[in-house]
Amino acid sequence: MTPPPDNTAAVSTRAILAGEGSGGGTLPDWAPYAAFAGALAFCAAALAALGWLTIALMLAFGCLVAIVAIYAWSRPVEGSRRAKDRAITMAIVAAFGIAMAPLISLLYEVVKRGVAGLSWEFFTSDARGAITGGGAAHAIVGTLVITACAVVISVPIGLMAAIYMNEYGRGPLRRALTFFVDVMTGIPSIVAGLFAYALFELFLGPGIQMGIMGSLALSVLMIPIVIRSAEEVLKIVPNHLREASYALGTPKWKTITKVVLPTSFAGLVTGVMLATARIIGETAPLLVTTGVVSSLNANPFQGRMQNLAVYAYNEYR
Structure with missing residues (x-):
């Protein structure tokens, strides 16, 4: 009677190609958010201790630390292939966030400083004869x-x-x-x-x-x-x-x-x-x-x- 074929090598190969690596596990869905939040908290504390705390530096260093953290967390659990994928995904999202940050900051400042000056008169009257104020x-x-x-x-x-x-x-x-x-x-x-x-x-x-x-x-x-x-x-x-x-x-x-x-x-x-x-x-x-x-x-x-x-x-x- 012919013994059944040994598929261990094939299964191992499929696991590696699937990105499971040596760990074979999967990180929870909230892992990227936790890594990013932890990285921001760590960078905020470190920059505050050095006296360099600004929002721009916190976001920049926080993104770098988050990329390293998600890779280090994912590699022993999910394997090298999946860890690289998570790190690259985190880098892309971080780059998008950094690009959007100036626009969001600009819109916030415009709304915060300009909403107090908006009125019905501003939209319906001109500036003729107005010493202060007037409309547009x-x-x-x-x-x-x-x-x-x-x-x-x-x-x-x-x-x-x-x-x-x-x-x-x-x-x-x-x-x-x-x-x-x-x-x-x-x-x-x-x-x-x-x-x-x-x-x-x-x-x-x-x-x-x-x-x-x-x-x-x-x-x-x-x-x-x-x-x-x-x-x-x-x-x-x-x-x-x-x-x-x-x-x-x-x-x-x-x-x-x-x-x-x-x-x-x-x-x-x-x-x-x-x-x-x-x-x-x-x-x-x-x-x-x-x-x-x-x-x-x-x-x-x-x-x-x-x-x-x-x-x-x-x-x-």
Whole structure:
């Protein structure tokens, strides 16, 4: 009678590949949290004893100690393979936490210091005639009007340029357009403001400042971002959709409007939103083009217009 095969070696190999190692056990689910909490407590005590206790140092050294602690705890219980996995996971989570810490701290400070100054008057009145206090309605309205005009100028130009470069452009002209778009992406914002000011000064004389000038300056910054994002979105539209449309006898312009653009609509909207977020906080070009004013003005073609970024800069100064 043939004896049964000895599967001990195979079982041992599977255990090693599964990460059980020599221990074969498993740490409890709360082990990473306990390691991190213990590491923070240890680092806080050590830094306090040395007189170096700060939140930044406590988090930095706490993350390093937590990585070492979870590895040392996991290795005899779960084996080397699983211990390395836990250490790397802890390092990734710690890196994400360290990256988010400045943002969370900034938001906390803004809310803590700014919530006391918020009132109904702040959102509904301007600063005309106010010695202290006053509202920011003129800056809020100005920001919305200037940004909306910039979007109206930039989006059609950016989308049409992206469609040409992706669907029609070939040869030297496309390479030239790509080069100029790359150059425009790196233009400093103050240069865009000076360009808009010089352009309007040629026709309307020196000293002119209007909301539409700020919109034009912001559109110079926004157009290359819209072009680049739209071009990348249009590239990922599957070619078989275009080919199926052409096979049905559909002309190219209708294929673009009925197939390509609807398919990429979500990505195009995302690109426009990112470009809008890029320009809405600009200060330097608007200092040159729209000026500073304390009264409400909703007409971008007449008089100075305030912006929230310029308003914050002027109040801080």
